[in-house]
Amino acid sequence: QVQLVESGGGLVKPGGSLRLSCEASGLSFSDYYMSWIRQAPGKGLEWVSYVSSSGTSIYYADSVKGRFTISRDNAKNSLYLQMNSLRAEDTAVYYCASLAYYGSGSYGVDHWGQGILVTVSS
Amino acid sequence: SYELTQPPSVSVSPGQTASITCSGHKLGDKYVCWYQQKPGQSPVLVIYQDSERPSGIPERFSGSNSGNTATLTISGTQAMDEADYYCQAWDRSTNVFGTGTKVTVL
Secondary structure, three states, X not given: OOEEEEEOXXXXXXXXXXXXXXXXXXXXXXXXXXXXXXXOOOOOEEEEEEEOOOOOOEEEOOOOOOOEEEEEEHHHOEEEEEEOOOOHHHXXXXXXXXXXXXXXXXXXXXXXXXXXXXXXXX | OOOOEOXXXXXXXXXXXXXXXXXXXOHHHOOEEEEEEOOOOOOEEEEEOOOEOOOOOOXXXXXXXXXXXXXXXXXXXXXXXXXXXXXXXXXXXXXXXXXXXXEEEO
16 A cells, blocks of 8 residues: 655745655655645645656746755655745645656656645744 | 646536536647545545546546547546546646636535
8 A cells, every 4th residue: 555654844934944755655666756746725736846766857846946856765765845935825735646657758646645734924 | 838727616416427627728639637636635546548547436437538628527426526626737747737626516
């Protein structure tokens, strides 16, 4: 059974930093592209970032580019998101997700974590 | 940037068919996934590769994709299907989610 467990969320002031972690089990972590996806309160899903299985390819949404850094440690089956210069609009539940490849350069989320709340407020 | 548009809400009577659309430029050229999200829960994949069902997803969920529109169909809708539904597609190395549709079973 696949489990993705996020940690590191909480309350932070605008301009502050936070580091999210995601520990994976039940899957061959080093074979998977991994992603962070967020959902602001009462809003829809927003893709944040993803990293290739080896860690060499990384992409970010424009809304977080230059402020957030995704990384992974395949030896520890772990995914990370370093969030700097946080803004009120970054307030959301952040989901760790594994991406399955469906062909033609297309991926989908086959497993989601339970999500962790990040609140940016003074 | 690429956008996927869904109707904000769809209402359906129990036992009837609910259709949820997802519109995007040349969406038929891409693979579409659909996710179900119930209140307070993480999303769950219900359709991948336009029309494939993951293990454990009931047969009443089906999908199609052609032209500029993908459609998720729930046949014989049950009360437990009341949830938010999101489409998702991949565009030039970026992941895009639809705006989401709230399905209400009246």
